[in-house]
Amino acid sequence: IWVCACSTGQEAYSIAIVVNECLKNAGKNIEVKIFATDIDEKSIEIASKNQYPKSIKKEIPTKLFKKYFVEDGNHLSVLPEIRKQVVFAKHDVSKSPPFIKNDMVTCRNMLIYVNTVLQDKILSTFHFSLNPDGYLFLGSSETAHGxxxxxxxxxxxxxxxxxxGVINYATFNTYNTQGRVVQADKKKTLSPEAPLTSVEKSFNKFITNDLGYVGVFIDKMYTIQEAVGNYRQFLELPDTKIELNILKMVPKPVSIVLNTALRKSWKELKTVHLTRIRSKKNGEDVYLNISIQPPNEDHPFTMIVFGESMTEIVAENEDHNLSMLAETHHGEYVFELEAELNETRTNLQMAVEEMETTNEELQSSNEELLSANEELQSSNEELQSLNEELHTLNTEHQLKIKELVE
Structure with missing residues (x-):
């Protein structure tokens, strides 16, 4: 479930509680994951803390309050099991790539604050992010007419x-996130770009829609900034933490090769091509062609183009010769693994040395404790001896008093 414009989190937690109630009533045990996003970072921080004033108690049905909320000092919080189901993240739905493969998307009372064109673009993004037969939940004053x-x-x-049903995402400019605007040097005077001709638009549509090519633009931190084309056929969100790191949105074997190629492209400032990289799609082997273009004066981001390699007939005796990695990149791949292995060994050696140092400190502390224990035992024996002497002296005093009384 994707909760867009979640503000300070009340809607996301409410949906989590309702979903859990429905699942329990239906007797089903299904893992629930809710992505709650908002453009305001401060609101996300408040939502993540899971601390609300006690005044909200009157807005919650008594039965649900007793079942799903706990009091923590001067605050109220939802139970940890509900909190774990919700992941909060800063996200601009009009610019950033959407979360995909959702069974439900909610966006209540946000669309009324944007113009019609942006409304349609955001609605098409929600449609794109839904699974077939998925549900869209809007505010009472909003409509999905577009x-x-x-x-x-x-x-x-x-x-x-x-x-x-299906819609033409190109009509709403859904794929093109246009996430960042780069300011030109004030000293340079740039002439406005001429609009695309119908032929150029037709060619672009053929490349993305018919041939299935996808363009992804990333920064030097591997974070996706823009995307063009149906990128979800090649990219997936991580299972645990929401990230737009390109290396974590592709399969592990592809990630290793892609990382090496990106470094090479950045180092040499040249376009790098990867051919027939093996990957998995719907449980079947597919081969990808990937091209990487480093940043240049016209665009500050690195462009990565994904495309599925055309099916080729390969003889059975040649099938074993197909490698998961392209031959030309095998050496770089091995070098990358060796570097990671060396780093791991270094970290392991440091950890061993730290453990040895800690062990010596513990042994020293243990010896001090043993010495202190012996001193305490000696002191205890002295106290016992003194107690016996006091007991004897007290007996003698009692006898003296008795004699004096008589």
């Missing part, structure tokens, strides 16, 4: 829609 051909209205009162 993409009505791709949705079926389930409830006009509660603004619940179901993904039931």
């Amino acid at each position: 993409i009505k051909q791709g949705l079926t209205e389930i409830s006009s009162k509660w603004k619940i829609f179901k993904k039931s």
Whole structure:
């Protein structure tokens, strides 16, 4: 589930509680993961802390409050099992790539603050991010009229829609995130770019839609800044933590080769091509062609183009010769592994030395404790001896007193 414009988190936690109630009533045990996003970083920080004033208690049904909330000093918090189901992240839905493969997307009372063009773009992004038959939940004053051909209205009162058809994402500029605007040097005067001709638009559409090529733009931290094309056929979100790191959104074998190629491209400032890189798609082996173009004066980001290699007929006796890595990159791949291995060995050696030092300190502390224990035992024996002497002296005093009384 993707909760867009989650503000300080109340909506995300409420949805998590409702989903858990529904699953328990249905007797089902299904893993639930909720991505809650907002453009305001301070709101995300508040939501992540999971601490709300006690005044919200009156807004929560008593039954649900007793079941899902705990009091922590002057604050109220949802139970840890609910908190673990929700992941909060800063995200701009109008610019950043969406979260994909969702069964439900909610965005309540945010679209009313943007213009119609941006509304349609955001709605098409939600449609793109939903699984087939997934649900879209909007605010009471909002509508999905702009993409009505791709949705079926389930409830006009509660603004619940179901993904039931396809839409032309190119019409809404869905794929092009246009996430960053780079300011030109004030000293340079740039002439405006001429708009694309119909032929150029047709060619671009053919490349992305028909041939299935995907362009991804990243910075030097491997973070995706822009994307063009249906990138979810090659990229997936990590299972645990939400990140837009390109190396964590591709399979591990592809990630290793891609990392090596990126470093080479940045170092030599040349375009690098990877051919027939083996990957998995729907459980089957596929081969990818990847091209990397380093940053230049026209664009500050690194462009990575993914494309599926055309199927080729390969003789059975040649099948064993196909390597997961391209032959030309094998040496770099081995070098990368050796570097990581050396780093691991160094870290391990440092850890061993630290453990040895800690062990010596513990032994020294143990000897001091043993010495202190012996001193305490000696002191205890002296106290026992003194106690016996006092007991004897007390007996003698009692006898003297008795004699004096008589």
